Amino acid sequence: MKISTLLRKMRKSKLFMIGFFMLFAITVSCFTSRWWVQWDSQVSDLMSRLGAPDWFANGLSGHPFGADPLGRDILSRLFEGGWVSLKITFLVTLSSMILGSVVGLIAGYYGGWVDMVLMRLCDILSSIPQLMLAICVVAILGTNMFNLIFTMSVTGWVSTARLVRAAVFGCKNKEFVSASKVMGASGFRILWKEIFPNTITPLMISASGHFGGTILLETSLSYLGMGVPVPVPSWGNMISDGRSYITSAPWVVIVPGIALMMTVLAFNFIGDGVRDILDPKNIN
Amino acid sequence: MGGPVCENSLICRLEKVMKKYIFKRLLASIVVLIGVSIIAFVLVRLGGGDPARMMAGDTATEAEVEEMRIRMGLDKSWPEQYVTYIKGVLKGDLGYSWNYSMEVTTLLATRLPQTLILSLFGFCWACLFSVIFGMVAGIKQGTIVDFGAMMFAVIGQSMSTVWLGFLLILVFGVKLGWLPIQGMGSLKHIIMPGLCVGFGYAASQTRLMRSSIVDVMREDYVTAARARGISKGVTYMKYAFRNALLPIVTSIGVQFGTLFAGAVVVENIFNWPGMGALLTQSIGARDYQLVQSILLISSVTLVCSNFLADLLYTVVDPRISFR
Amino acid sequence: MKEELIRIENLWVEYHSGGAVAKALNGINLTINKGEALGLVGESGAGKTTTALSIMQLLPREVGRITQGDIFYHGESMLKKKDKEMNTIRGNKISMVFANPLTSLNPVFTVGHQIAMGLRKHQKLSKKEAAQEAAKLLETVGIAKYRLDDYPHQFSGGMRQRVGIAAALACSPEVLIADEPTTALDVTIQAQILELMKKLQHEYDTSLIMITHNLGIIAELCEKVAIMYGGEIVEYGSVQEVFENPLHWYTYGLLHAIPQLEGERKPLESIPGLVANAQTLPEGCKFHPRCAHCTEKCKTTIPTMIRISDNHYVACCGAEV
Secondary structure (H helix, E strand, O other): OOHHHHHHHHHHOHHHHHHHHHHHHHHHHHHHHHHHOOOOOOOOOHHHOOOOOOOOOOHHHOOOOOEOOOOOEHHHHHHHHHHHHHHHHHHHHHHHHHHHHHHHHHHHHHOHHHHHHHHHHHHHHHOOOHHHHHHHHHHHHOOOHHHHHHHHHHOOOHHHHHHHHHHHHHHOOOHHHHHHHHOOOOHHHHHHHHHHHHHHHHHHHHHHHHHHHHHHHHHHHHHOOOOOOOOOOOHHHHHHHHHHHOOOOOHHHHHHHHHHHHHHHHHHHHHHHHHHHHOOOOOO | OOOOOOOOOHHHHHHHHHHHHHHHHHHHHHHHHHHHHHHHHHHHHHOOOOHHHHHHOOOOOHHHHHHHHHHHOOOOOHHHHHHHHHHHHHOOOOOEEOOOOEEHHHHHHHHHHHHHHHHHHHHHHHHHHHHHHHHHHHHOOOOHHHHHHHHHHHHHHHOOHHHHHHHHHHHHHHHOOOOOOOOOOOHHHHHHHHHHHHHHHHHHHHHHHHHHHHHHHOOHHHHHHHHOOOOHHHHHHHHHHHHHHHHHHHOHHHHHHHHHHHHHHHHHHHOOOOHHHHHHHHHHOOOHHHHHHHHHHHHHHHHHHHHHHHHHHHHHOOOOOOO | OOOEEEEEEEEEEEEEEOOEEEEEEEEEEEEEEOOOEEEEEOOOOOOHHHHHHHHHOOOOOOOEEEEEEEEEEOOEEOOOOOHHHHHHHEOOOEEEEOOOOOOOOOOOOOHHHHHHHHHHHHOOOOHHHHHHHHHHHHHHOOOOHHHHHOOHHHOOHHHHHHHHHHHHHOOOOOEEEEEOOOOOOOHHHHHHHHHHHHHHHHHHOOEEEEEEOOHHHHHHHOOEEEEEEOOEEEEEEEHHHHHHOOOOHHHHHHHHOOOOOOOOOOOOOOOOOOOOOOOOOOOOOOOHHHOOOOOHHHHHOOOOOEEEEOOEEEOOHHHOO
């Protein structure tokens, strides 16, 4: 598909556009927050511990969404945490896609026992629930940002690998691949130049569906104490922090939860939109 | 032709399918489970930390630690340890939990059923709810019911389990005081964790069921059934329904796996004494054999649920036969 | 005069989807008498299937709408009937064979069940009785009865269409609507199916509405023929009269687009242009953009149906004297 057709289809897809603009707004406000929020998200002020939200009554100099158990401003943490969560999500999705497509390409292209071994590996990995596997890996590696991203990536590439492999199988016996072989292209060149472009569509569909799940997984891991280590905020650990204060200070939990939901919503919209746009079944 | 009368009866079809299929499937499952056991075995040992020292206590002398190591069987090489473990597993002995000072088999015998009950409860309500809700929404396209279903689907898929759990606790446990917020015992105890565990699944399946029924209603065979004088209601409920169910059934195995894993978090939120809560506690304590066994048991559950789902699929869709 | 079964009066049907309106039927009149076989001919999109679905009252809901006119069955308006009453007519008095046997049988129910469906509903047979009856029907259409419990995917296309015919004939309907029953089949199978339909039509003394774009089938099976174009009937009459002496240029074109096996070889005459698009129908005669004999009058006035003889009617400006 040409870029211009793709753009036109994207513009026409309502779901995609809604999702895209939501995500754009969220990303931009999270990224720029460091210049306009009034409070340092990691500095606690015990005077305003669990302070109730004042809903912008004092503008940005108050605590519009209240303060958390350590008296840190929730608004500042929300945006900074959002940036952290988004960063993690993008990096994890990117690396799982790379891992998944490398495995899928190799398995699909070389076939035979290579394929057998890799696919059995996929079977094995996918028969351990991702969350459980992730818990074990993080617990073993220790909690830090890099380990978290690494863990979520190595446990999340299997479905992508399968999709890519299927796409490779679909095109590796086509004439253009044979033609390339006849002309003496190397295996790597064929993979990269002829076959890989044909896996981009399933890859994009897979990637766009991956974001939402990743950011939700981060929340679950955070709750189990295996997410982003304190004091760096992430939406996951902000929600988890509020567990004990759910009765007295529900905003501590509710605010980041809504932000998270909006973001996942945006990701899901984008995912659906991309599927609509790229799925060959939807020609119109 | 072998008894034309029973050719397509459920039992016969299942029998035929099973014989050929089970063997192949069993073989593949064994490979998978061996793989899982190796991964689990290596994984827990990669983490560093010395379980023998942890067990012996801070004040233990070097000799005591060494003695403990021998008692725990950690002085042997990895392959030896693995073989010992697998031999035990085959005999139904999943090893010994140092942290809990009891047989893993005994420990899991009380914990696994709790996790299964919770996941099955979540799974069942989610299935029932989503199939009915999605069906009604699809049939009544463009109405308020349809809109409601779409909203539920979109929002439900975007909610974090943790957050949903907290909200449930806040609303039903604290503000309304209807339901206990943790532990287990009565039927009331399972409602909130069960809701929480099945929510995402219910949302995604509602959507799937809706689009599936919408597609099926456009099919010729639905018009054909109507052309034979079958009323709208019967056509949808009986004829379109079964076809619409197919995509749901296809993904049921995988979905149950996801749901089962989600139970880990939910158990921790609601203090549900299942396997998930056990896992998070024992992984920190480097309780090797317990962690290994939990991972192994989880994948056995997954493998079984996938197998059952495939069987179910052959029952619902006569076109599918296993090769 | 034979007894009149179905009369379509000035029927207009529109399809609405996504803001676009397609005028599928633009005022058609048609009568089907008892025991008679009528052929409905036209290119894809001429409104043949829409006519059939209108009679069955099974136009896709929300999308297809009858805007004007009525359909009478035994003199009673079908449009005024409730869905419940229609359910006692569909499959019982009027039944239908669908175009594509691969999609018109439900893949997850046995063929026996699908044949028995109508029987159980209309004749209130028990499960067992209905199964026996279905077995007989299967044999009538030439399929061994032990295959009753097989699923559609275990049959070939031709066999499935036989099943479709068996299901349609289950309750000995007065009218059988066959919507291109052979287009999806191999030529050799087509002949078998047609032979079967011909035989059964006489056996059951059923009126037949044969929808097709194959003129050979019409010549084979039908007594009367209606040629449709752009949602209108352009020519109507006995098969012999219309085929031997076509008066509408469209009919003429259709007849000359068939390769002849005998006689001197001549190049085929195709009808130029594209089939009329129901969303952008032209003014005047719907066929005029493709007609070689188009006049100024054709572009502006809609020709009315004129009577040539008792069994020949045509709607063409050129035929008006």
